[in-house]
Amino acid sequence: xxxxxxxxxxxxxxxxxxxxxxxxxxxxxxxxxxxxxxxxxxxxxxxxxxxxxxxxxxxxxxxxxxxxxxxxxxxxxxxxxxxxxxxxxxxxxxxxxxxxxxxxxxxxxxxxxxxxxxxxxxxxxxxxxxxxxxxxxxxxxxxxxxxxxxxxxxxxxxxxxxxxxxxxxxxxxxxxxxxxxxxxxxxxxxxxxxxxxxxxxxxxxxxxxxxxxxxxxxxxxxxxxxxxxxxxxxxxxxxxxxxxxxxxxxxxxxxxxxxxxxxxxxxxxxxxxxxxxxxxxxxxxxxxxxxxxxxxxxxxxxxxxxxxxxxxxxxxxxxxxxxxxxxxxxxxxxxxxxxxxxxxxxxxxxxxxxxx
Amino acid sequence: xxxxxxxxxxxxxxxxxxxxxxxxxxxxxxxxxxxxxxxxxxxxxxxxxxxxxxxxxxxxxxxxxxxxxxxxxxxxxxxxxxxxxxxxxxxxxxxxxxxxxxxxxxxxxxxxxxxxxxxxxxxxxxxxxxxxxxxxxxxxxxxxxxxxxxxxxxxxxxxxxxxxxxxxxxxxxxxxxxxxxxxxxxxxxxxxxxxxxxxxxxxxxxxxxxxxxxxxxxxxxxxxxxxxxxxxxxxxxxxxxxxxx
Numbered sequence: 001x002x003x004x005x006x007x008x009x010x011x012x013x014x015x016x017x018x019x020x021x022x023x024x025x026x027x028x029x030x031x032x033x034x035x036x037x038x039x040x041x042x043x044x045x046x047x048x049x050x051x052x053x054x055x056x057x058x059x060x061x062x063x064x065x066x067x068x069x070x071x072x073x074x075x076x077x078x079x080x081x082x083x084x085x086x087x088x089x090x091x092x093x094x095x096x097x098x099x100x101x102x103x104x105x106x107x108x109x110x111x112x113x114x115x116x117x118x119x120x121x122x123x124x125x126x127x128x129x130x131x132x133x134x135x136x137x138x139x140x141x142x143x144x145x146x147x148x149x150x151x152x153x154x155x156x157x158x159x160x161x162x163x164x165x166x167x168x169x170x171x172x173x174x175x176x177x178x179x180x181x182x183x184x185x186x187x188x189x190x191x192x193x194x195x196x197x198x199x200x201x202x203x204x205x206x207x208x209x210x211x212x213x214x215x216x217x218x219x220x221x222x223x224x225x226x227x228x229x230x231x232x233x234x235x236x237x238x239x240x241x242x243x244x245x246x247x248x249x250x251x252x253x254x255x256x257x258x259x260x261x262x263x264x265x266x267x268x269x270x271x272x273x274x275x276x277x278x279x280x281x282x283x284x285x286x287x288x289x290x291x292x293x294x295x296x297x298x299x300x301x302x303x304x305x306x307x308x309x310x311x312x313x314x315x316x317x318x319x320x321x322x323x324x325x326x327x328x329x330x331x332x333x334x335x336x337x338x339x340x341x342x343x344x345x346x347x348x349x350x351x352x353x354x355x356x
Numbered sequence: 357x358x359x360x361x362x363x364x365x366x367x368x369x370x371x372x373x374x375x376x377x378x379x380x381x382x383x384x385x386x387x388x389x390x391x392x393x394x395x396x397x398x399x400x401x402x403x404x405x406x407x408x409x410x411x412x413x414x415x416x417x418x419x420x421x422x423x424x425x426x427x428x429x430x431x432x433x434x435x436x437x438x439x440x441x442x443x444x445x446x447x448x449x450x451x452x453x454x455x456x457x458x459x460x461x462x463x464x465x466x467x468x469x470x471x472x473x474x475x476x477x478x479x480x481x482x483x484x485x486x487x488x489x490x491x492x493x494x495x496x497x498x499x500x501x502x503x504x505x506x507x508x509x510x511x512x513x514x515x516x517x518x519x520x521x522x523x524x525x526x527x528x529x530x531x532x533x534x535x536x537x538x539x540x541x542x543x544x545x546x547x548x549x550x551x552x553x554x555x556x557x558x559x560x561x562x563x564x565x566x567x568x569x570x571x572x573x574x575x576x577x578x579x580x581x582x583x584x585x586x587x588x589x590x591x592x593x594x595x596x597x598x599x600x601x
Contacts, residue, residue: 206465209455216448223408223442224508225434225462281450 006197008204012284014349021284024291028189032182033174043298045185047291048192049249054274054286055199056242061272062281063203064235065215067123069268070114070130073137074240076263077110078103078247083154083257084147091157100248104241111240115233138263153258162187162252188249195245200283202238211235215281270297277337279344288345296333301326359422361386361516361547362407367416367426369399369406376402378571379416384516387545389538391552391562391579393593398568400551401443404518407549408440409433420516435462437515441505443524443551449494453485453504456493460508470511478507481537499530503537510541517548523557535560555593559583567592 004011012018024047027034031044053075060066081103082096089095110133118129141148148154158180160166166180176182202208213221214228222228251257260266270293278289301323311317319325341348362384369377377399384390392400406413407420409430418426425433434440439460448456454467461470479486482503488496493504502522509517522538523531531554538561541548552558558565562579575582575592582588 206458209451209459212450213448213459216450217446219410219430220442220446220448222410222430223434223440223446224460225431227429227431 008197008201010200010204010283012346012350014346014352016352017284017288017346017349020349021287024287027291032176032185036176039298041181041185043294045188045253047294048188049246049253050271050274050290050294051287052192052195052246052249053243054271054278054290055196055283056239056246057271058275058278058280058283058286059199059203059211059242060235060239061275062279062283062285063208063215064211064232065123066232066236067127068130068236068239069127069265070111070134070137071239071243071271072263072265072268073134074107074111074243075247075250075267076137076141076257076259077107078244078249079251079257079262080141080148080154080247081106081244082248082251083149083156086156086158086251087149087154091159091163093159096159096248096252099251100245103244103248107240107244108237111237112233115236116229120229134263134265134268138259138265141263142259149258151259153256153261155256158184158252158255184253188253191245191249195242196283196287199242203283207231207234212281273334275344277334277341277344279341279346279348279350282344282346282350285344285346292345296330300330304329359386360384361421362549363417363419364403364407365417365419367403367406367413367418369402369411370414371402371411376571377406377413380406380568380571380573382566382573382576384547384549385564386547388563389542389548389550389561390564390566391550391558392566392568393552393555393558394568395594396553399571400568401520402571403568404440404442404520404549404551407433407518408438439509439514439517441509441517441519441522443520447493447496447501447504447508449492451493452490453493453496454489456504456508457485457511460511462512474511474513478510481540482507499526499533502526502530502534506534506537510546515547517546518551519548520551521553522550523552523554531557555589 012021028044028047032041053071057071060068060071078100082099085095085099085102089098114130114133118126121129142151144150157163161180162184163180166183168178168183172178203211210221210226210231213224213226214231218228247262250262254261274289274293275286276289277292278285278287304321304326305323307321308318308323311321337345343351360383364380364382367377367380368375380399380403382392382403392403394400402411405411407418409425409428409432413426416426417424420436420438425436448459451459457470458464458467464470484496484500484503485507488500493501496504506519506522509519522534526534535557542561550558550561559579565575565577565579565582566573567575582592
């Protein structure tokens with residue numbers, strides 16, 4: 001009952017999916033202890049951040065049917081908000097709060113403006129408008145080097161509690177030192193869980209139902225008396241705000257932000273792939289999609305190195321598995337997964353269950 | 357007809373370069389079922405969609421309860437108390453039957469907010485809705501989808517129902533169920549404008565009839581008169597009642 005309330009009645013609805021989600025949760029929780037090292041914790045933290053980012057994109061794409069390329073812009077606004085505030089106001093919680101608040105207000109204003117002016121046009125034109133705005137914003141962030149640090153970006157200090165030099169206690173716990181980085185990681189994870197549950201609540205609310213109706217058929221939703229432009233705009237704004245919060249988390253984790261870190265078009269493509277692979281309009285798909293994508297992106301090369309060494313005697317196979325060909329394999333994996341799971345992994349698992 | 361609930365006067369509608377409605381005059385009286393008949397492409401669906409505000413009339417007036425609604429947007433028209441059941445069911449396939457119903461009751465956040473008496477009455481009209489309450493609407497059969505579309509339109513009392521070809525593609529047994537449900541609905545004094553191609557279906561339900569051709573209403577009168585006049589049927593609809601029984 002408590003779980004149902006917590007998940008807003010939207011349970012995974014598939015045993016395999018439940019096990020998969022529990023494995024991901026356990027993996028993330030235990031990463032600092034089971035896989036010690038900077039890389040693994042960094043990947044786990046990125047997964048958390050991208051779960052928020054991809055879920056927020058799913059809110060607008062999967063639940064409302066709006067194709068927006070401005071999502072990384074809001075992600076960047078969040079990251080720059082925290083980065084600029086901490087750079088100029090010093091490493092305090094007040095500066096973090098100011099950065100988050102300013103970023104949220106800016107994102108709200110921009111998303112509202114884009115929404116009201118553009119959501120009346122056809123989907124393709126809306127996508128083009130968001131692409132143009134996002135590109136302009138990225139150029140602006142690179143040009144305003146006095147504020148944003150330009151192409152070099154901004155490196156800054158975070159509040160003491162989150163600094164790697166901060167130690168909760170001298171002696172390590174289970175071989176892991178309880179420093180600011182570990183605190184940052186678990187704080188990040190806690191915020192991710194809260195934000196994900198809030199988004200799950202939104203999509204399962206009466207408001208979320210109207211969004212799904214609009215996605216299926218806008219005219220039918222209007223014929224029931226719903227002002228679809230208002231709903232689409234609110235969805236766009238909410239999605240932008242959650243993306244901004246994800247950006248804030250990224251800046252706090254990396255203690256650095258630059259155009260390539262949070263604004264690049266590559267990130268936009270990545271989150272699009274994560275949503276598609278995980279399953280659009282499912283929310284849980286963002287967890288599965290982000291985890292699979294980031295693990296593949298970070299560990300496929302290592303895996304291929306092992307494979308290449310093992311195939312040392314067969315030159316063709318050794319070349320094919322060479323670590324520098326990892327993008328080719330990643331691309332092939334995505335094509336195969338989209339071909340095999342057109343409704344995404346979560347969609348496929350759920351449909352299997354309803355067919356059973 | 358004095359003070360009709362809905363009145364269209366000289367309505368012209370263009371869709372892109374096409375001039376679809378070419379001066380439609382139509383009246384729908386309170387508490388009656390008016391059936392709009394006509395061949396494919398005569399402008400019946402466009403008439404409903406023009407009333408709903410999907411396409412604004414380029415000329416003429418659409419008056420509902422005496423006020424001109426021709427320039428209003430679709431949500432505003434719906435909020436006046438007009439429910440629309442589009443052709444091809446118009447249900448939300450990804451949502452459950454329950455969610456479809458809640459969505460149609462605009463003020464409701466949960467199903468508990470819907471009048472339980474009315475819900476019970478709807479379950480009486482369409483028992484399949486109760487049976488498949490938690491099922492995704494997309495998994496229903498064609499007839500059940502149509503029932504859901506109508507059930508959704510009547511989940512709250514509406515002043516006018518616009519229903520587009522409810523019998524289209526349905527098996528004869530399901531059509532009989534539909535006829536029974538509409539008969540019961542008529543007893544509640546609900547005003548209905550029904551678009552149909554199946555004259556046998558229309559004949560059993562309609563109080564009045566309007567026949568459309570080439571974007572105009574070419575005949576309007578009591579349904580009983582048309583049902584009894586086979587020559588008139590032949591000249592207006594190019595059919596005989598016997599052929600459709």
